Amino acid sequence: MSFYKKKDFLLKRVKDLYFIVNQKKGTIVNLNEVSFFIWNCLDKPLDVAGLVGLLTTEYDVNESEAKSDIEDFLEIALKSGIIDKVK
Secondary structure, three states: OEEEEOOOOEEEEEOOEEEEEEOOOOEEEEEOHHHHHHHHHOOOOEEHHHHHHHHHHHOOOOHHHHHHHHHHHHHHHHHHOOEEEOO
16 A cells, blocks of 8 residues: 655744644644655655665664554554545
8 A cells, every 4th residue: 555645734844843734624743854754755655665665775774663663654644634545
C-alpha cells in the first residue's frame, strides 16, 4: 500500500519543529525532523519499503527502527488527515 501527502496544508517551522496547519478544520499536527522528512518524501506515492530506503539513506538508523518510526508516523498522519492512501 502506498501513501501520499495531501496538498491543502500550511507548513510552519519554529527552530527544529514543524507544524502542519489545516486551516479548514483548525487542526495542527506537530512534526519532528524525522517526521517532517517522511512527510516531504510523500510528494509522490510511496510504500513503507520505499520510505524505509529513503530514511535509512538520510539518517543513521537501521531498517527495523526506520520501519517502526515510519509506521508510527503513518498511523498518526492518516488519523490527522495530512496524508492519504493510494486507492
